[in-house]
Amino acid sequence: MTHVVIIGGGATGLSAAFWLRREGVAVTVVEKGIVGWEASGRNGGGATHAVSPLFAEEQRLWPLMDELLGYPTEYQRQRVRIGLSRAQLDLILEGVAIARRQGFIAHELDNRALRELVPFVSERAAGGVLLEYGGHANPQRTLQAYAWAVQDSGGVIQQHTAVGGFETAGGRITAVRTDQGLIGCDVVVLAAGPHTAQLAAKLGIRVPVAAARAEMVVTEPLALIRFGGADGNGVYGRQTLRGNLAYGGGAHEWIDLPDATTPRPVNSPVMQSVAKRVHELFPRVAHARVIRSWAGVVENTPDGRPILDRLSGPDNLVVASMSSVGFGLSPASGRAVAQLATIGRCDFADLSQLRLSRFDGLAADWQHQMGWVPWVHPKEAAA
Ligand SMILES: Cc1cc2nc3c(=O)[nH]c(=O)nc-3n(C[C@H](O)[C@H](O)[C@H](O)COP(=O)(O)OP(=O)(O)OC[C@H]3O[C@@H](n4cnc5c(N)ncnc54)[C@H](O)[C@@H]3O)c2cc1C
Structure with missing residues (x-):
């Protein structure tokens, strides 16, 4: 065999x-x-x-x-992508167009419709898109x-x-x-x-x-939103079933590949920047404290x-x-x-x-x- x-x-x-x-x-x-x-x-x-x-x-x-x-796996289908500005929204719509050409469905949302799905999103958000595909797992x-x-x-x-x-x-x-x-x-x-x-x-x-370090932050639990996955403003992530917001994103930091199995500890400026962008996206829950953070190493081809x-x-x-x-x-x-x-x-x-x-x-x-x-x-x- x-x-x-x-x-x-x-x-x-x-x-x-x-x-x-x-x-x-x-x-x-x-x-x-x-x-x-x-x-x-x-x-x-x-x-x-x-x-x-x-x-x-x-x-x-x-x-x-x-x-x-x-x-x-805690997989949940669907995802809400949020554009705080028109420019961010246009960028999201470019990605959506690629999926639509392959037969996938997405609904554009104005600020009101967006806030019905994600109650703590910024009132200033230009709009969003509900993807009937994608999603996330634990x-x-x-x-x-x-x-x-x-x-x-x-x-x-x-x-x-x-x-x-x-x-x-x-x-x-x-x-x-x-x-x-x-x-x-x-x-x-x-x-x-x-x-x-x-x-x-x-x-x-x-x-x-090339190896790079990427980081995530996790807040204390909040009231559950409908689809769990809502992101934008340069951060990606999801809400866990317990209610924590778990988000990462931003520029990756290029590193020499560590020999040790555990990546180096988090870097507070990166962590603060991710937390700040989550705060801009969801100002109504800006009081939520970051309770965990970690780094991981990814490889990137040219x-x-x-x-x-x-x-x-x-x-x-x-x-x-x-x-x-x-x-x-x-x-x-x-x-x-x-x-x-x-x-x-x-x-x-x-x-x-x-x-x-x-x-x-x-x-x-x-x-x-x-x-x-x-x-x-x-x-x-x-x-
Ligand atoms: C913070 C962060 C956020 C991310 N967000 C997303 C996301 O939202 N969606 C997404 O799709 N991807 C995301 N990624 C990327 C994704 O996690 C990786 O692309 C994916 O996990 C790679 O899986 P892998 O099994 O190929 O590699 P790894 O998870 O790196 O696994 C490789 C394994 O090989 C083992 N190994 C290495 N050398 C040896 C050896 N000599 N002998 C034996 N074993 C060895 C390692 O110990 C390791 O367990 C993210 C990554 C990070 C760090």
């Missing part, structure tokens, strides 16, 4: 494992820490990626996931659900096991080298988030991604799109790097990865624009050219 080894127990790796087990394929997920500890368990929970070739599948699958997985619940579903169906999840390299023979990977020993494989899925680049480099493959590709050399390697949009897309990306691992292609979406080869010829110093480099204090730089 084919044995697929998946490196990375985040949303991408676990979803792929889930779909592979549904096909009866033997799966081992190797995770250096615990499942969902990195970006996958720390994100905004948004599932609205209209520019992705996986958008239709993302939207089709989310409403089915609780039943398929057998555990709750990342931690979802990751737990994926992991339990994989285990329930006979998949193996090996936590606290770091992959350090590969054994190869005849142009194929024959085993994954871990700090607990070798794991033999027929196919390898590399879904290690920001660490995907370092691991691919061990096979002589360049995966161009064009902002994921890399989902079965390579030709080694020909049993699938690269799955989601470039900051990997939570919402995970039901669909995992299904696509499972197909790449088993039949070598995806039969429900055109993934040609997500091939790694689109970056052939990319300048070696692309990160510097784009300005995607960590800031170094002048004193440290001079030392």
